Amino acid sequence: MSSKRIFTIMILTMAIVGMGGFVTAADMPEQVSIDRLSDLFEGVEFDHAMHTELGEDCSVCHHHTTGTGTTDERCISCHADSKEVATVGCSDCHVAAPFSSEHINRKSLEIYQFHIDTPGLKGAYHWNCIGCHEKVDGPTECVDCHARTTKGDAFYHKNAIGSSGAGGE
Amino acid sequence: MSGISRRRFLAASLAGCAATTLAAPKKALASGIFTGYPESMGVLVDLTRCIGCRSCEAACNAEQNLPDPLLPFDDKSVFDQTFHGGTQKRRTDENAYTVVNRYNPEGGEPVYVKKQCNHCAEPACLSSCFVNAYTKTPEGAVIFNKKVCVGCRTCMVACPFSIPAYSYSSAFDPLIKKCIFCHETRLKNGKPPACVDICPQEALTFGKRKDLLKIGNQRIQTHQGRYLDHIYGENELGGTSWMYLSPVPFEQVGFDPNPGNEPIISHVKDFLSTVPMVLAIWPALFVGFQLLAKKQAGHGDHDHDSEKQHDEEGAEQ
Known part of the structure; x- marks a missing residue:
């Protein structure tokens, strides 16, 4: 029982670190800092309020965990009556290191019949943002959402000899 | 009488030798096709996910020094580069073990294709190398020992994917250069290669090859119409550790659509298995022939003489 409580606390902490706050449908954050993986790029200050006003239903990002629930026929067979969950941050389900040996070995057990292909946290972020932005002509270049760090500039060889000086795009 | 039994003995023993030599490699061939280590790792490249950011190229550059x-790794003008009169896009070389190319399939969105060593289960480079520089590791990587490489470049010719490159720029220590699945720094420690780690779109999925096949088939089934119903590399050329999912027919994005499912070595195994037979059997065979011919020649003379004698006898009569 106590280990379950510790687990809950851990999840909560992860949610706070990952999404900048504890989120429920009733108390939606205006702004969400997505900075858990920032390294070569800065984190993203995600304007949650603006995106909810676009009228998309919550499940586009939150699947079956909060708000309107899912309408995707592939998910409904199991998640039609899924309860709203306590934490709805991306990192609550999408792990930061999806290709670590322990995660891969866990995946190998065939108990996760449907969720054998859950993307990692980085994939989940980028699919959700870029996937939508491509459809609605939103920003899709890397630096449109997050500025590159000095480490990132070096990593991408911003000052390569053939560079046009327009590095950072 | 003794001549005939000697001839029979020779013929029978030769036939026996030939039969065993021919039969043995046939049997070995049938059971000897290697389909990969059961727990080996692989990568599933999902061409519908790649956005052409080239981060994998940058990560490879850093990891492999x-x-x-x-040009900077975020410079997208490289996608317009072509070589050999516009017939060839960028390919791997001594400075880049992986490259991303852009294809514009008929009437569709551009498709970005990452190229690197596909790490075959039965690699052609490995079979072609006469100093045995190549190894297919149990983790799935095709690595090579640069200490024994003599620079013959046969592997470059043998590779069906045109992957191994040569450091022509090095005058004194030229070597074969290719993707090694980050074997030394990552794979053998259970970590994904650098390109997989960096990919923002998770276009590269790292896992056990057998799980990747399940995942790939699940994606094809779940997202009807998104993918071609084919995992390139599942069976091609005997199977590869790196496999591809594509939204369009593979020939439209730079793949050989039909390389066959036999590993390259199958095309030469039959021929090569006759080499020991030639070395072992031919000397005996020809010595046998020689002996027979000599014997035959002796008989011939004798017969001829006796015939002559007979004729003479007849004439006398």
Whole structure:
């Protein structure tokens, strides 16, 4: 029982670190800092309020965990009556290191019949943002959402000899 | 009488030798096709996910300590580069073990294709190498020992994907250069290669090859119409550790659509298995022939003489 409580606390902490706050449908954050993986790029200050006003239903990002629930026929067979969950941050389900040996070995057990292909946290972020932005002509270049760090500039060889000086795009 | 039994003995023993030599490799061939280590790792490349950011190229460059690039890794003008009169897109070389190319399939969105060593289960480079520089590791990587490489470049010719490159720029220590699945720094420690780690779109999925096949088939089934119903590399050329999912027919994005499912070595195994037979059997065979011919020649003379004698006898009569 106590280990379950510790687990809950851990999840909560992860949610706070990952999404900048504890989120429920009733108390939606205006702004969400997505900075858990920032390294070569800065984190993203995600304007949650603006995106909810676009009228998309919550499940586009939150699947079956909060708000309107899912309408995707592939998910409904199991998640039609899924309860709203306590934490709805991306990192609550999408792990930061999806290709670590322990995660891969866990995946190998065939108990996760449907969720054998859950993307990692980085994939989940980028699919959700870029996937939508491509459809609605939103920003899709890397630096449109997050500025590159000095480490990132070096990593991408911003000052390569053939560079046009327009590095950072 | 003794001549005939000697001839029979020779013929029978030769036939026996030939039969065993021919039969033995046939049997070995049938059971000897290697389909990969059961727990080996692989990568599933999902071409519907790649956005052409080239981060994998940057990560590879850093991980493998490759020379500085001419253009920054976020420069997308490289997608317009072509070679050999516009017939060839960028390919891997001594400075880049992986490259991303852009294809514009008929009437569709551009498709970005990452190229690197596909790490075959039965690699042609390995079979072609006469100093045995190549190894297919149990983790799935095709690595090579640069200490024994003599620079013959046969592997470059043998590779069906045109992957191994040569450091022509090095006058004194030229070597074969290719993707090694980050074997030394990552794979053998259970970590994904650098390109997989960096990919923002998770276009590269790292896992056990057998799980990747399940995942790939699940994606094809779940997202009807998104993918071609084919995992390139599942069976091609005997199977590869790196496999591809594509939204369009593979020939439209630079793949050989029909390389066959036999590993390259199958095309030469039959021929090569006759080499020991030639070495072992031919000397005996020809010595046998020689002996027989000599014997035959002796008989011939004798017969001829006796015939002559007979004729003479007849004439006398």
